[in-house]
Amino acid sequence: MGETWFLVLLGAAAVYWIFRDSSGGSGGNDVSLVNTATSPPSSYQPVASSSESRLVGVDFHPNEIKRTGFIVLDTETTGLVNRSPRHRAFNICLVNVRFDADAKKWFYNPFDYFTYPDTSGMKGLKMSDQWTQYLARRDHAKEWRLESLLPKIQDNIRDRPIVAHNVNFDRAVLSNEFEKCGIAFPFANHDWHCTLKIARANQFGRYTGSANPYRGPYSYRLSDVAEHFELEFDDNQWHTAQYDALVTMRIFLKILSLAGTR
Numbered sequence: 001m002g003e004t005w006f007l008v009l010l011g012a013a014a015v016y017w018i019f020r021d022s023s024g025g026s027g028g029n030d031v032s033l034v035n036t037a038t039s040p041p042s043s044y045q046p047v048a049s050s051s052e053s054r055l056v057g058v059d060f061h062p063n064e065i066k067r068t069g070f071i072v073l074d075t076e077t078t079g080l081v082n083r084s085p086r087h088r089a090f091n092i093c094l095v096n097v098r099f100d101a102d103a104k105k106w107f108y109n110p111f112d113y114f115t116y117p118d119t120s121g122m123k124g125l126k127m128s129d130q131w132t133q134y135l136a137r138r139d140h141a142k143e144w145r146l147e148s149l150l151p152k153i154q155d156n157i158r159d160r161p162i163v164a165h166n167v168n169f170d171r172a173v174l175s176n177e178f179e180k181c182g183i184a185f186p187f188a189n190h191d192w193h194c195t196l197k198i199a200r201a202n203q204f205g206r207y208t209g210s211a212n213p214y215r216g217p218y219s220y221r222l223s224d225v226a227e228h229f230e231l232e233f234d235d236n237q238w239h240t241a242q243y244d245a246l247v248t249m250r251i252f253l254k255i256l257s258l259a260g261t262r
Contacts (some may be wrong), residue, residue, distance in 0.1 A: 059193075165248045
């Protein structure tokens with residue numbers, strides 16, 4: 001009798017793991033991700049279309065995202081560019097994310113770029129803590145000249161949709177960098193998807209009870225949205241472009257997994 005129950009439980013566990021792999025991941029941090037920076041990518045195949053998204057504030061078809069893949073963007077700056085265009089980006093991360101229909105896994109590859117902007121015109125501006133911390137650990141060997149970096153950014157993004165946590169900020173930062181080099185912003189007409197906007201529309205945040213009429217009773221900081229989805233979050237790595245971009249990627253994949261079921 002004991003042996004029979006053991007075999008039943010073993011079979012149930014096998015079914016669970018097969019279903020888990022075929023559904024493209026489950027809770028926690030595992031969304032069937034493979035980092036192609038350390039693992040060779042498979043050929044990427046399109047997947048069949050599915051039902052329209054039922055999430056509030058979502059303006060994309062989930063399976064279209066699977067077909068095209070997407071780019072996650074995060075930037076770190078000397079200060080708030082939306083308050084003063086004299087502020088500049090010093091860390092730009094792009095994560096190239098693709099879905100392999102055969103492997104039923106998402107493959108990703110981060111590209112983390114550093115540059116040293118001219119700060120001579122920033123006198124009197126409030127500089128960000130991130131910039132101050134970067135100066136303390138600055139590695140000249142890893143820095144790009146902006147004129148050389150922008151073509152690489154264009155080549156990485158191409159025509160893929162762009163995802164960010166607060167698109168209005170990161171789009172303004174990237175646009176400002178192209179403008180500084182006298183180049184028309186090539187992504188003005190791209191599809192941009194904002195995890196912050198989607199989180200707000202669906203209350204994917206942390207309840208704070210705040211009476212602030214602008215912020216409301218929920219917080220939608222990157223760490224709070226990650227907490228909502230039960231994703232690990234390291235406060236010591238927060239506000240580094242690559243770490244924030246990878247967390248944003250995992251949040252967006254969670255949103256994609258909910259898009260046809262909510």
